[in-house]
Structure formats: C-alpha cells, structure tokens
C-alpha cells in the first residue's frame with residue numbers, strides 16, 4: 001500500500017505517522033504508526049477525528 005510520511009508522531013514510540021487512504025471510503029484519511037500502536041482517522045464529512053490506541057498497550061498500562 002502506498003503511504004506518505006507526516007510530521008505527526010506516534011504518542012507511544014515517537015515514529016512519524018504514515019497516511020493511508022481508505023480504498024472503500026476515500027473521504028476518510030487514516031494516519032497510523034507504522035508499528036501499529038496508534039491510529040487516527042479524519043472524517044471530513046463529520047468534521048471529526050477519531051483516535052485509536054492498541055488495546056494491548058492500554059492493558060499493560062492499566063495493570064502495572
């Protein structure tokens with residue numbers, strides 16, 4: 001998949017996020033950590049941004 005680097009960084013590992021365009025819905029822009037920690041979806045039609053963290057990372061933090 002073609003990806004584009006951004007200046008935004010993953011909040012967990014500080015790597016630069018990459019932009020992915022959703023093939024099924026091209027209006028949605030996805031920015032994601034290349035390692036899969038974090039993912040942000042930008043929905044221009046909803047004027048909203050949704051952020052996701054991998055559940056494993058959150059579980060580790062909550063348990064420790």
Ligand SMILES: [Zn+2]
Nearest residue numbers: 010013033037
């Ligand atoms: Zn990361």
